[in-house]
Amino acid sequence: MALISAESLERVKQAADIVEVVSTHTDLRRQGVRWVGLCPFHEERTPSFSVDPQEKLYHCFGCGVGGDTIKFVETKEGLGFAEAVELLADRYGVELEHDQEDPQAEAKRQKRRRLGELLDRTASFYAGFLWDSDEAGRARDYLRERGLEEETLREFGVGYAPSAWDKVLMRGQRAGFSVEELRAVGLAQRGKGGGEYDRFRSRIMFPIRDRRGRTLGFGGRAMSSDQGAKYVNTAETDFFHKSHMLYGIDLAKQAIAKAGRAVVVEGYTDVLALHQAGVREAVGVMGTAITAEQVSALSGMVDEVVLALDADSAGQEAMLRAQRVAAGRQMRIRVAAMPSGEDPAEMTAGENGAERFRTLVEEAVDLPAFQVGLVLDRTNVTSPSERDRAMNEVAPVLAGMGETASRDDLVRRVAERLDLEPALVMGRVTAARPLSGRPQEPPGQGGSSAPRRAAELTSRERRERALLAMCIALPDDGKEYLARLTDEHLSPAGVRIASWLREHPEDPASNLPHEDDELAGLIAELVITAHDEPASSEAMEHNYLLLEQRRLEAEIAAAGKAEDYERRAALSRERAALVQRIAHAERVGG
Ligand SMILES: [Zn+2]
Secondary structure, X not given: OOOEOHHHHHHHHHHOOHHHHHHOOOOEEEEOOEEEEXXXXXXXXXXXXXXXXXXXXXXXXXXXXXXXXXXXXXXXXXXXXXXXXXXXXHHOOOOOOEOOOOHHHHXXXXXXXXXXXXXXXXXXXXXXXXXHOOOOHHHHHHHHHOOOOHHHHHHOOOEEEXXXXXXXXXXXXXXXXXXXXXXXXXXXXXXXXXXXXXOOOOXXXXXXXXXXXXXXXXXXXXXXXXXOOOEEEOOOOOOOOHHHOOEOHHHHHHHHXXXXXXXXXXXXXXXXXXXXXXXXXXXXXXXXXXXXXXXXXXXXXXXXXXXXXXXXXXXXXXXXXXXXXXXXXXXXXXXXXXXXXXXXXXXXXXXXXXXXXXXXXXXXXXXXXXXXXXXXXXXXXXXXXXXXHHHHHHHHHHXXXXXXXXXXXXXXXXXXXXXXXXHHHHHHHHHOOOOOOOOXXXXXXXXXXXXXXXXXXXXHHHHXXXXXXXXXXXXXXXXXXXXXXXXHHOOHHHHHHHHHHHHOOOOOOOOOOOOOHHHHHHHHHHHHHHHHOOOOHHHHHHHHHHHHHHHHHHXXXXXXXXXXXHHHHHHHHHHHHHHHHHHHHHHHHO
């Protein structure tokens, strides 16, 4: 796929209804020219999320996120720019046209496409082999014994890799693929003697697919104990990173969006069994611990994840890790502790299994509560030193929760159990450093510099933003002020906004820089403010003069530092005259 043409990009932007798009994630109601609602990116009780239907922009005055319709889809669905445009084009019936692109990128895409085809073909081969060959009879028996039905296995494309050393290698080459290509996708590997052979042999094969259902790699389960590792996965390749993938996401994504949460389990067969039992929002992490990339992939889709992992110590460790990787994200992580010795596949295969599992998920407790519970359960409360140790362990967990009602509940629980005054427990919590670095904060939209909330701005920054918003509201005056404003008047963010406005005087919001989240968010904020807040030439002049005063003060300080007293005196006189003008303007303006 080459670059989407500018014309069709424009058509998509025109066709997409931002109110409708946002409304699938939060309820909006009309308020004057805007629509407002609870922010879908951070937790809040009073709405600070604004949508401007004319400019097709959104901005949250609480956590600072913002952008256009495409940015919203990118962030909320966890998609790249092109994918978000495609999704909107689909939804609003816009035919996308593409520009020609440079041959190198095209060649790379061609290569990717070929490798994708090779993986898909091989997945079909394995699946066919599972159902049709005598050799796979034992594998079919094993899967049947685990309670997995043919329909489920076919849906997930489960297959079987033959025992021969070169079946896939030969087939691939006959179909026109090179040995290098087979190696690039992790299907062939080189032996000690230098020859190539199939990486997967005599194994039940689980194709690992991306969100769009494209096979990127495999997990292979051994059929006998003398085969070495029980599970072998595709080695890391250029485009297969196991730690980024969620097994079953292609089949689970709709149910996840609908349920508003994902259920995360450990193994391939757990995912299959749960889907078969109707728990369609289940995905697998293919390892004990969930990774930051997996949390990130999910945080675009949902704000709640239920971990259904083994209750054993490895599982507990995995849950603690989850806490760390979720730190700083707006993601609620709950824990459904599996009864020891039972995994989700075994549970759902048993009597009323699906129901038991559903109950477990419904009753899942928040991760911090789960951790605190673990500590309290292990503590011998009759021993003062044990109680002290328990307090040390739970304080950082509680500190990481931020100031929430559920934290207060937990504090009371800890106090009761350890026989301490709640105030004393709370004192320890406030003194503790949160386990996860920082307490819950609203999410950034990628990039290192998270947007800052209005309350965190300095008075100078607030003034500068007010003036820049008025430059948008009153473009004729705006042009004049944008010419008068220098970099010395502005904060670094202000400098970037001003130069954007100088370059896009007519329509600052129509082509937000999608590769620059921070700037796009700032522009969205100012355009929405411009529509909403009163603007006047007088107010602009007033704000400008105050910024000018700040600039002069900085210059006076610099002159003093350089021991240029003459200059300092001249600047001070200038400042005094300015202060008088400001005072006069304020009296006149009332
Ligand atoms: Zn927000």
